[in-house]
Amino acid sequence: MNPLEKQNQSAASDAALLEVRNLDKRFGAHQILAGVSFTVRRGSIFAVLGPSGAGKSVLLKCIANIETPDAGTILFDGTPLDFRHRVSRLAFRRRCGFLFQGNALFDSLTALQNTALPLEQTTSLSRREINRRAMEALEQLELHEHAGQYPAMLSGGMQKRLALARAIVTQPEMVFFDEPTAGLDPLRRNAVFGMIAKYQALFGFTALIVTHDIDEALAVSNTVAMLYHREICFCGTPAEFGASRHPVVDSFRDSARTLRKSVALLRQGGDISMENEAVDEDLKEQL
Amino acid sequence: MITAIGQWALARICGLGDYALFVARSFGAIWVTRRLPGRVARAVYEQGFRCLPVILIVGLFTGLVLGLQGYYVLNRFGSEGLLGALVSLSLVREMAPVLAALMLVGQAGSALAAELGIQRNSEQIVALETMGISSRGYLVTPRLLAALLVFPMQAALFVGVGLWGGSLSGSLLLGVEPGLYWSAVERAVEAKDVRECLFKAVVFGVLTISICAYCGFYAHRVGRATGARAVSAATTKAVVISCIMVLAADYVITSFLVNR
Numbered sequence: 001m002n003p004l005e006k007q008n009q010s011a012a013s014d015a016a017l018l019e020v021r022n023l024d025k026r027f028g029a030h031q032i033l034a035g036v037s038f039t040v041r042r043g044s045i046f047a048v049l050g051p052s053g054a055g056k057s058v059l060l061k062c063i064a065n066i067e068t069p070d071a072g073t074i075l076f077d078g079t080p081l082d083f084r085h086r087v088s089r090l091a092f093r094r095r096c097g098f099l100f101q102g103n104a105l106f107d108s109l110t111a112l113q114n115t116a117l118p119l120e121q122t123t124s125l126s127r128r129e130i131n132r133r134a135m136e137a138l139e140q141l142e143l144h145e146h147a148g149q150y151p152a153m154l155s156g157g158m159q160k161r162l163a164l165a166r167a168i169v170t171q172p173e174m175v176f177f178d179e180p181t182a183g184l185d186p187l188r189r190n191a192v193f194g195m196i197a198k199y200q201a202l203f204g205f206t207a208l209i210v211t212h213d214i215d216e217a218l219a220v221s222n223t224v225a226m227l228y229h230r231e232i233c234f235c236g237t238p239a240e241f242g243a244s245r246h247p248v249v250d251s252f253r254d255s256a257r258t259l260r261k262s263v264a265l266l267r268q269g270g271d272i273s274m275e276n277e278a279v280d281e282d283l284k285e286q287l
Numbered sequence: 288m289i290t291a292i293g294q295w296a297l298a299r300i301c302g303l304g305d306y307a308l309f310v311a312r313s314f315g316a317i318w319v320t321r322r323l324p325g326r327v328a329r330a331v332y333e334q335g336f337r338c339l340p341v342i343l344i345v346g347l348f349t350g351l352v353l354g355l356q357g358y359y360v361l362n363r364f365g366s367e368g369l370l371g372a373l374v375s376l377s378l379v380r381e382m383a384p385v386l387a388a389l390m391l392v393g394q395a396g397s398a399l400a401a402e403l404g405i406q407r408n409s410e411q412i413v414a415l416e417t418m419g420i421s422s423r424g425y426l427v428t429p430r431l432l433a434a435l436l437v438f439p440m441q442a443a444l445f446v447g448v449g450l451w452g453g454s455l456s457g458s459l460l461l462g463v464e465p466g467l468y469w470s471a472v473e474r475a476v477e478a479k480d481v482r483e484c485l486f487k488a489v490v491f492g493v494l495t496i497s498i499c500a501y502c503g504f505y506a507h508r509v510g511r512a513t514g515a516r517a518v519s520a521a522t523t524k525a526v527v528i529s530c531i532m533v534l535a536a537d538y539v540i541t542s543f544l545v546n547r
Binding site: 065090093094121 | 406414419420
């Protein structure tokens with residue numbers, strides 16, 4: 001590869017694939033997102049962190065067009081997305097994959113049929129070619145021996161891999177991960193994040209992960225954003241996150257220390273919930 | 288009070304409009320759904336083959352009872368020879384399309400509402416949309432197309448088994464001449480009666496399957512219930528509304544067709 005080609009490739013990989021500008025979302029009187037903006041570079045892993053109920057999943061659903069934002073612009077590959085038109089909506093969806101918190105696998109379909117479903121319904125490929133590609137995806141995720149099994153017959157980790165196989169079988173440019181490790185123990189959490197990192201490197205897709213697992217997200221992502229009180233209060237590399245003195249980042253990073261403090265206070269006759277509310281108020285003041 | 292009534296009426300009208308849009312979009316999805324014939328065949332199997340035993344049993348007993356009741360009524364006037372006409376017209380014009388539809392609601396309709404409700408709960412419907420697949424086209428359209436085929440076939444089968452049941456109780460048990468029974472059937476039933484039967488079956492099929500699909504598809508919108516309760520509420524609502532609508536539609540269609 002000549003230097004010019006190298007430079008072009010590097011420029012392409014640095015280019016933004018997804019840009020979110022001033023996104024607002026409210027449900028009735030309850031404002032969930034207010035002026036959320038960030039940029040996801042092509043081929044990177046971008047993690048959105050935040051406490052439960054901060055609006056992380058709503059943010060992801062607004063980007064993936066499962067929810068409709070009230071205001072703001074989303075640019076995909078430099079083009080503003082207009083979800084009102086069916087053609088542009090479908091074009092965007094076919095360039096993206098989505099991995100749901102609960103996997104959303106079809107119980108009545110086998111692993112192979114689940115993986116083949118997007119190809120079956122969105123392409124004109126022959127049955128043989130669809131099965132070949134689906135089988136290839138299952139092989140890459142080390143699930144080919146379970147191709148004939150139903151999701152209920154697979155372990156939690158296998159189901160997660162099967163959901164990923166279905167998400168990547170159409171070779172999307174971007175994959176959205178909604179709380180991929182919710183409810184899993186630390187070992188399985190590590191395994192899932194390891195799987196995301198491994199297959200992101202293998203297939204080269206851009207990943208947008210919404211999670212509240214700080215350590216794991218920091219280990220695999222290139223960029224981290226912190227969503228707190230409807231806004232992105234921090235956006236930077238994992239190293240910058242580690243060094244940040246931002247009060248919200250600080251409190252999340254040191255959540256274990258905060259918990260120890262709260263428990264100590266409880267044992268001295270204090271009240272944890274009051275203390276937490278006080279911490280929250282403190283954070284708001286500092287912000 | 289007036290505000291509450293107004294809000295309730297507005298909600299019902301909005302719901303009706305939403306349902307009409309759902310049905311229109313489901314039929315419209317025929318043009319954007321790939322590999323539809325395979326899914327229609329599967330839906331025909333679910334609605335048709337799996338519901339066959341219940342249609343046969345209910346059809347047989349309906350015919351037996353009609354034969355029995357009809358015989359004793361006609362016997363008072365010395366008109367047992369008209370038993371075939373009574374059984375056949377009752378079955379063809381009313382009982383077969385209505386009872387077959389009610390049986391199909393109980394079996395295929397409730398199963399459809401529950402299945403779609405669970406798929407809504409476990410985000411499978413949203414997953415289809417994120418994959419760029421029309422969720423209505425994939426899940427609802429094949430069922431509606433299958434209903435267009437299955438309901439008339441089941442009604443016809445119901446008539447056949449019911450007629451046989453009527454002859455069983457009338458001829459075998461009560462002594463009406465079989466030739467008399469079947470010739471009365473042949474003389475009584477006209478082509479327009481068969482058309483009415485099949486037309487009703489098609490209307491009931493589209494009505495019930497679309498109502499059940501709508502209730503299951505939007506199970507998360509049924510009242511304030513969530514999770515398993517929402518699925519159960521959606522299934523109950525689907526069955527109750529479908530049964531009422533079958534009877535109401537039967538009255539409307541009959542009142543239009545009888546005058547012609």
